[in-house]
Amino acid sequence: MAEAEIRKIIHVDMDAFYASVEQRDDPSLRGRPVAVGGRQRGVVMAASYEARKFGVRSAMPSVTAKRLCPELMFVKPRFDVYKDVSRQIREIFLDYTPLVEPLSLDEAYLDVTTNLKGMPLASEIAREIRARILERTGLTASAGISYNKFLAKLASDHRKPNGQTVIPPEKGSAFVEGLPVGRFHGVGPKTAEKMNRLGIHTGADLKAQTDMKIAVLNAEIAEREAQRQAERDARDQQMQMAMHTEKIEAMTKAKKVTRDGSGRVSGVE
Ligand SMILES: [Mg+2]
Secondary structure, eight states: OOOOOOOOEEEEEETTHHHHHHHHHOGGGTTSOEEEEOSSSSBEEEEOHHHHTTTOOTTSBHHHHHHHOTTOEEEOOOHHHHHHHHHHHHHHHHTTOSOEEEEETTEEEEEOSSOTTOOSOHHHHHHHHHHHHHHHHSOOEEEEEESSHHHHHHHHTTTOSSOEEEOOGGGHHHHHHHSBGGGSTTOOHHHHHHHHHTTOOBHHHHHHHHHHHHHHHHHHHHHHHHHHHHHHHHHHHHHHHHHHHHHHHHHHHHHHHHHHTOOOOOSOO
16 A cells, blocks of 8 residues: 655745835834834734834734834835735745645745655755745745644744744654644633643643543543443342342242132232
8 A cells, every 4th residue: 555645835924024015115114113003093913023022913902012112113004015925925836836825915835745846855945935035025934844734834933034944754743742832823822821820831731631631531431431330230230139039029929829729819910
């Protein structure tokens, strides 16, 4: 039987996308903390790396961001420009594989298991793509390379900005085990905090929890099964005893009948 083919997935993710586009197009914003979004109301849609140093994050209310970083510069989003860049990077992706799965304007999974350039190394493809993106758009991207989408996405975040990380099959488990729970897809800051309070800090802790939970569940199931068996045994015993009693009663009655000598079977229900 043929061995299942190991897939080669690249996750490409532009670095601080909206904010980087704004810094590219307005030199006065370069090297400064920038937030794309409304200054008064609304949320931060993207924060430059300079802003992130102050704790400014996307999806954060603008007022909170301003409090964290008083010199934060707010810029209105220009979606048509972001869409143009998105189209440009998509064109580059399609030079390598038709299997492109965009996640948003600035992120996509590429399946390069078999690729249009016949390149054997996915990490080489990622490097080439990132170089071409920089050349074409003046913007940097990071990439994660692995054998599934989950790990590729984790990997692209590992050496941001302007970096790339490979997670080969033999390193997959170790990578996940070493990862803080907050980095798992779907675990937000609040859930991460709760998990941390419970002593779950890394993927390894989470795995141990899962193993423990499974052990507890198995013990519970075994216990319940034992209890059910005991109940069944008790029922059987009762039934046997009842049958035994009935037999004795019947025998006693029969004896009585015999002793009475009446020949009539009376009183038998
Ligand atoms: Mg991005």
